[in-house]
Amino acid sequence: MLRLVSRAALLACLCCPLLAHAQEAERLRVHGSNTLGSRLMPALVESWLGSIGYTGIQRIAVNGSLTEVHAVRDEQPLVVEIGRRGSAAGMQALIRGDSELAMMSRAPTAAERDAGWQLGEIGSPDQQFVVALNxxxxxxxxxxxxxxxxxxxxxxxxxxxxxxxxxx
Incomplete structure (x- = not known):
């Protein structure tokens, strides 16, 4: 019994650095449009990561509205979180600070521009990047x-x- 407990403790000690390493991954959060987030954004993220030297790029479907793209560069892991709950939810997440980027399949409304005043002029072309047109x-x-x-x-x-x- 003592041998079994010792082996379990040793295994736990060996796994701890791996768990700690996985938890240290930097996260980039992109939330918003279901349309953009389902296929286009994951493909753009994977291409972008590859172009800037990331390897081991893996797309993981976490649930029906969340995809993660995992990658590593210089032994530093990165997780790009792509949340698909709609353009309005993406803008709200950006305004709250729960997302670094908002995917929108439409222009921000006047109310969204007012609510996001601290982010700059979010209705300005300087704050937007068009990736697709319907x-x-x-x-x-x-x-x-x-x-x-x-x-x-x-x-x-x-x-x-x-x-x-x-x-x-």
Whole structure:
């Protein structure tokens, strides 16, 4: 029994430096848009880490709304935390100091700009970096009499102000 306890204690002592090393990882927190955070941001983070000399890059799905990208450079671990709870949640996390970057699939609202005054002019192009733009394609059934639609009409449809084909 004493031998078993001694071995367990030795094993625990040997594992402690590994656990301490894992806990010392620096974290970069990126929170916000579900759309950006699901595929694009993890791929951008992995590419960026590789370009600045990080190795052992691993993407880990922590849960349905959190992905971590782990990497090491000069024996220093880094974890990039990518949280996907929506643009508004990302901005709130940035304002609270719970995130270093906010992913947004839209421009910040006036209320968000006011709430984040201490971060600088967050509505300014100097504070934003566009990584993607959305596109829309309109497809209708062949038997639909609609043959063309203008950008203004499409905007009204997508905003929910036009909800009947006859209005087009």
């Amino acid at each position: 596109g829309a394609r309109v497809l209708v059934a062949a038997q639909n009499p609609l043959r063309s639609i203008g950008v203004a009409q499409l905007r009204e449809v997508l905003a929910g102000r036009i909800d009947n084909w006859r209005a087009l």
